[in-house]
Amino acid sequence: MSWDYSGNEKWTWDQIPLGAMTLDGGTATGHKTGDWRVQRPIWDTEKCKQCLICWMHCPDSSIKVAEQKMCGIDYEHCKGCGVCVVACPFGALSMISENDARELDEKEVQ
Amino acid sequence: MANIKQLSELPQRLSPGHSMCGGCGATIAVRQVLMGAGKTPVVCGAATGCLEVSTTTFPFTSWEGGFIHSTFESAAATMSGVEAAFRGLKRAGKIPADKKIKFVAFGGDGGTYDIGLQALSGALERGHDFLYVCYDNGAYMNTGIQRSGATPYSAWTTTSEVGNAVPGKRHFEKDLTSIVAAHHIPYAAQASISNWNDLVTKATKAMDIDGPTFLNVLAPCPRGWRVPFDQAVEIAKLGVATNYWPLYEVENDVWKLTENRRKLPIEDFLQPQGRFRHLFKPGNEHLIKEFQTNVDRHYAYIQARVEGSKVYQQKLEEAGLPLVSDDALAMQSGSKLPFQQ
Amino acid sequence: MAEVTVLAGSGDQMVAEAFRQANPDVLPVYPITPQTIIVEEFDKFVAEGRVHTEFVPVESEHSAMAAAIGASAAGARTVTATASQGLAYMWEQLYVAAGMRLPIVMANANRALSAPINIHGDHSDILGARDSGWIMYFAENAQEAYDDTLMAFRVAEHPDVMLPVATTLDGFITSHALERCELMDDETVAAFVGEYKPEHSLLDTDNPNSYGMFANLGNFYMETKLAQRKAMEKAMPVIKAVGEEWEAISGRPFDVVKTFGTEDAERVIVVMGSSTGNCRAVAKTLREVGEKVGVVSLRVFRPFPAEELAAALKNAKAIAVMDRAETVGGEGGPLWQEVSACLHAAGNTAPVRDYMYGLGGADVTLELINDIFSDLKTLEADKAAGTVPAVTYKGNR
Numbered sequence: 001m002s003w004d005y006s007g008n009e010k011w012t013w014d015q016i017p018l019g020a021m022t023l024d025g026g027t028a029t030g031h032k033t034g035d036w037r038v039q040r041p042i043w044d045t046e047k048c049k050q051c052l053i054c055w056m057h058c059p060d061s062s063i064k065v066a067e068q069k070m071c072g073i074d075y076e077h078c079k080g081c082g083v084c085v086v087a088c089p090f091g092a093l094s095m096i097s098e099n100d101a102r103e104l105d106e107k108e109v110q
Numbered sequence: 111m112a113n114i115k116q117l118s119e120l121p122q123r124l125s126p127g128h129s130m131c132g133g134c135g136a137t138i139a140v141r142q143v144l145m146g147a148g149k150t151p152v153v154c155g156a157a158t159g160c161l162e163v164s165t166t167t168f169p170f171t172s173w174e175g176g177f178i179h180s181t182f183e184s185a186a187a188t189m190s191g192v193e194a195a196f197r198g199l200k201r202a203g204k205i206p207a208d209k210k211i212k213f214v215a216f217g218g219d220g221g222t223y224d225i226g227l228q229a230l231s232g233a234l235e236r237g238h239d240f241l242y243v244c245y246d247n248g249a250y251m252n253t254g255i256q257r258s259g260a261t262p263y264s265a266w267t268t269t270s271e272v273g274n275a276v277p278g279k280r281h282f283e284k285d286l287t288s289i290v291a292a293h294h295i296p297y298a299a300q301a302s303i304s305n306w307n308d309l310v311t312k313a314t315k316a317m318d319i320d321g322p323t324f325l326n327v328l329a330p331c332p333r334g335w336r337v338p339f340d341q342a343v344e345i346a347k348l349g350v351a352t353n354y355w356p357l358y359e360v361e362n363d364v365w366k367l368t369e370n371r372r373k374l375p376i377e378d379f380l381q382p383q384g385r386f387r388h389l390f391k392p393g394n395e396h397l398i399k400e401f402q403t404n405v406d407r408h409y410a411y412i413q414a415r416v417e418g419s420k421v422y423q424q425k426l427e428e429a430g431l432p433l434v435s436d437d438a439l440a441m442q443s444g445s446k447l448p449f450q451q
Numbered sequence: 452m453a454e455v456t457v458l459a460g461s462g463d464q465m466v467a468e469a470f471r472q473a474n475p476d477v478l479p480v481y482p483i484t485p486q487t488i489i490v491e492e493f494d495k496f497v498a499e500g501r502v503h504t505e506f507v508p509v510e511s512e513h514s515a516m517a518a519a520i521g522a523s524a525a526g527a528r529t530v531t532a533t534a535s536q537g538l539a540y541m542w543e544q545l546y547v548a549a550g551m552r553l554p555i556v557m558a559n560a561n562r563a564l565s566a567p568i569n570i571h572g573d574h575s576d577i578l579g580a581r582d583s584g585w586i587m588y589f590a591e592n593a594q595e596a597y598d599d600t601l602m603a604f605r606v607a608e609h610p611d612v613m614l615p616v617a618t619t620l621d622g623f624i625t626s627h628a629l630e631r632c633e634l635m636d637d638e639t640v641a642a643f644v645g646e647y648k649p650e651h652s653l654l655d656t657d658n659p660n661s662y663g664m665f666a667n668l669g670n671f672y673m674e675t676k677l678a679q680r681k682a683m684e685k686a687m688p689v690i691k692a693v694g695e696e697w698e699a700i701s702g703r704p705f706d707v708v709k710t711f712g713t714e715d716a717e718r719v720i721v722v723m724g725s726s727t728g729n730c731r732a733v734a735k736t737l738r739e740v741g742e743k744v745g746v747v748s749l750r751v752f753r754p755f756p757a758e759e760l761a762a763a764l765k766n767a768k769a770i771a772v773m774d775r776a777e778t779v780g781g782e783g784g785p786l787w788q789e790v791s792a793c794l795h796a797a798g799n800t801a802p803v804r805d806y807m808y809g810l811g812g813a814d815v816t817l818e819l820i821n822d823i824f825s826d827l828k829t830l831e832a833d834k835a836a837g838t839v840p841a842v843t844y845k846g847n848r
Contacts, residue, residue, distance in 0.1 A: 191521025
């Protein structure tokens, strides 16, 4: 992505691209919708059979895939809707509360 | 068609970071549809609606390729202008003659069944080389769940309120896919986000065709349907399994059911949805019966079109007529035909 | 060397010729009287292969402008034409074209709006769209319609401007009547109009853009509107420079505000479009018998040529504005409003009277104009006596 739109909150009228178009595609990745989450999907790599059904159904393009395999969840954007958990035929995804998840994260850091 | 693992290697067309509700069926539809483009560049458009506003909040666009929106009722017309430019600029030698782009316009049911129907009809008749996708969630969800021509019979919406005098929507939904099919375009189909294989196959087919093509995709809105946010795919699955949403395609006027396995009672589709809660109060069984009757009648209608298509093909064969004429195809794609004035 | 063909042409035909010479990439259009000849003539050029244009015969004017928006965003030189109900039908799209800064050129054959339905010339349609963000030219005759249309491409596509342009011609009087016209040769026009080289295009798939964004947050909307206003301001010097350039080639003078007798005129009529000639003819007759009268005609309405108009009216003692579009319930017609605001800002306190004329193609006779000049003799006293209505209808029964 080449278009630098940082600081756009302060842009004056003459800094906005013509007709308020964007000068690149996919700039929404800069919008971190992971903040919306109240529940978090957790991926169990043991149970995962790499069928990619979760990836196919994620409304937020937040199942990370590389070389035909799931390799994680994009928590910066995942809204925690749980569609992937329902879709998974192998019980490899489950939901936990975002608060609990954050506490766990902090413990890990410590 | 590629398998799911191969599909996972295609370029991402819709980036995360959009503001659609969590669990929205529309973005699932967009992602699956755009897998049909393979690796060819895609330029998309959208009618005003949830998808449009939520994926294009300046400066955040989720569209990885080019994207355009003008107004609510003009997704098809706007895209027809883009496609016309592609032809005109090629003819002028301003872009290479061999450049390939797929054009895809998205509209919700409000923007397609209702306010955008004229523009869609015109664009189909003019033969533009583009795919129009209706992501059908059965109401004007962007403005807060108002009834559209796609809202099911008896459903609650904020403009088909349920009260002592009126039991939800009083009218049956418009049969948009049949209306589109009546334009005799090369390809029109009905698909659902729950049947990804069928959907991606149809999208691939549609985008490979030179000429106007159409997909009507069942894309549930958990908020408007009053189901939990993780249920979009599951409820769509029930829509298909109860024949509420038959999966079929119409290719050069030949109708074909592409999924014809299960048949569950309509209650299985209605019961989980809050918008149909009033149907399950004692004394309202007749409404469910009427719903079921209409679903069965419509399914019989589709089956009859499938049967009729066999007769049609037989008649063509007897008369020695082709299913598609080469001249018509050439004319459509703008090629020069031998012609004496 | 420029070569000129003299022909008997209608305004519509001359616009079609201008379109042909500009060789647009896309022309989406829907037929409506009195614009139809433009569509018909242009489609002949398409059928004969004289243009490379993709002709898109859409199913409505709304879709005509939608397709024009799509085509222009895709980097195509895009033109269309409409009139009356058609312009009204594409109304919301006009704002989109301007807000997205798309240099679409559109000819409008100015016509009355229903009801009652009426196919004849007035300015109800185009002046209803005065706030849509389009640059607007008003042609007095078929020749000006041709010249304006050619100049429009240069103005619209100028990097400092990037705004849509409407070149307008009065229905039937200008669109259909045959006049002596000069058609410049194709090569000279092609060199003048030049090739459109867009900075961005939807079809540039290596550098993707999203057009028609949602600017709901962060005040991007207000800033985008300010940018449009600034572009309109920048358009005026471009309009003049392009006009001068075309004047040098064609030999026809170009002024955003045309004046007649205003150096010494005490009584002046302000008018736009096809009635200008009649006003000038009456003024000429009156001046021959020593009456100090003059005529001011706006060739460009957007951006509003306030400075030029104020200068043209600085010696006037009484001013009549001839409005050919109603603003029912308003204090005066649209042209009167603009002229009054302009005079007020310039500190000019000369009395101004608003006349409504020619609605639905009602006759604009020399007598009618004579009456207006005559009224102006006592305008100051009449105003003081309180006998001047907000709007004075002329030419009605």
